[in-house]
Amino acid sequence: MSKRFADRAVLVTGGGTGIGRAVALAFAREGARVAVAGRTEGPLAETVGLIEREGGKAVALTGDVTDGADAARLVRETVEYLGALDVAVNNAGVLGGLGPVADIDEAEWERVLGTNVTGTFLAMKHQIAHLRANGGGAIVNISSNVGTHMSIAGLGAYGATKAAVTALTRAAARDHIADGVRINLVSPGPIDTPMSTRPGESAADKAERMKGATPVGRAGAVDEVAAAVLHLASPEAGYTVGADLVLDGGVTA
Numbered sequence: 265m266s267k268r269f270a271d272r273a274v275l276v277t278g279g280g281t282g283i284g285r286a287v288a289l290a291f292a293r294e295g296a297r298v299a300v301a302g303r304t305e306g307p308l309a310e311t312v313g314l315i316e317r318e319g320g321k322a323v324a325l326t327g328d329v330t331d332g333a334d335a336a337r338l339v340r341e342t343v344e345y346l347g348a349l350d351v352a353v354n355n356a357g358v359l360g361g362l363g364p365v366a367d368i369d370e371a372e373w374e375r376v377l378g379t380n381v382t383g384t385f386l387a388m389k390h391q392i393a394h395l396r397a398n399g400g401g402a403i404v405n406i407s408s409n410v411g412t413h414m415s416i417a418g419l420g421a422y423g424a425t426k427a428a429v430t431a432l433t434r435a436a437a438r439d440h441i442a443d444g445v446r447i448n449l450v451s452p453g454p455i456d457t458p459m460s461t462r463p464g465e466s467a468a469d470k471a472e473r474m475k476g477a478t479p480v481g482r483a484g485a486v487d488e489v490a491a492a493v494l495h496l497a498s499p500e501a502g503y504t505v506g507a508d509l510v511l512d513g514g515v516t517a
């Protein structure tokens with residue numbers, strides 16, 4: 265059976281860890297050549313190693329999506345190393361600015377906003393410019409169920425940034441579908457990565473907390489997010505434009 269992303273070139277931001285790594289591996293298993301981007305070289309090289317060990321092709325690109333020149337360079341280097349760019353997944357993000365709104369530090373607010381909102385904007389801006397000039401493609405952004413679908417006390421900064429990512433993604437989907445660029449987003453609830461683990465919390469304590477935190481009684485797996493991302497990026501989702509696919513085990517059902 266032919267692989268779903270054979271001959272496709274995919275860029276995944278934040279591809280060195282967590283959800284981004286799982287997304288990169290899933291694309292590679294479906295035949296794609298994958299560029300993984302982030303600020304830290306070590307984890308990116310590990311993802312590349314995992315893909316190469318399975319016989320796939322991947323490249324690590326260091327860059328900071330909050331910097332427009334870096335965001336543009338990540339697109340250029342993906343094309344240089346992989347020969348094309350067909351799909352981009354904007355997954356880079358940070359959880360920060362934790363605490364009640366009145367106590368959020370201004371610099372921390374700017375950092376979270378800069379990474380999650382400006383970073384997603386800059387990444388998309390340069391990816392879309394390339395895709396519309398080269399026959400189109402697909403973009404999948406990673407938002408959160410927090411922000412648009414629900415709020416959590418102490419996550420005001422994070423929720424505000426993710427609501428902005430959702431709004432920006434839907435607007436971009438309308439703006440650029442006529443350019444042949446199909447844009448959608450995934451909004452996960454708690455997924456089993458360090459981001460959803462409380463400081464000092466053991467795996468057993470987290471599993472116990474998650475039993476009550478989601479109707480399905482567990483956190484989501486990174487592979488479940490990856491499966492949704494691949495679906496949205498695939499030709500089978502050709503009629504899906506500006507969709508917000510919530511993956512939260514029923515929390516906001």
Ligand code: NDP
Pocket residue numbers: 277278279280281282283284301302303304305327328329330355356357358359379383406407408409451452453454455456457458459460
């Ligand atoms: P991780 O912290 O493992 O992944 C975040 C990745 O983003 C890291 O690889 C990090 O690499 C990269 N990154 C952060 N800032 C930048 C930047 N300025 N430029 C380039 N890369 C950057 O967390 P997760 O895998 O859990 O989260 C991935 C995404 O999923 C995030 O957007 C998160 O908000 C979202 N999400 C996660 C949920 C969860 O429960 N885990 C739930 C809902 C949404 P480096 O630091 O090296 O740059």
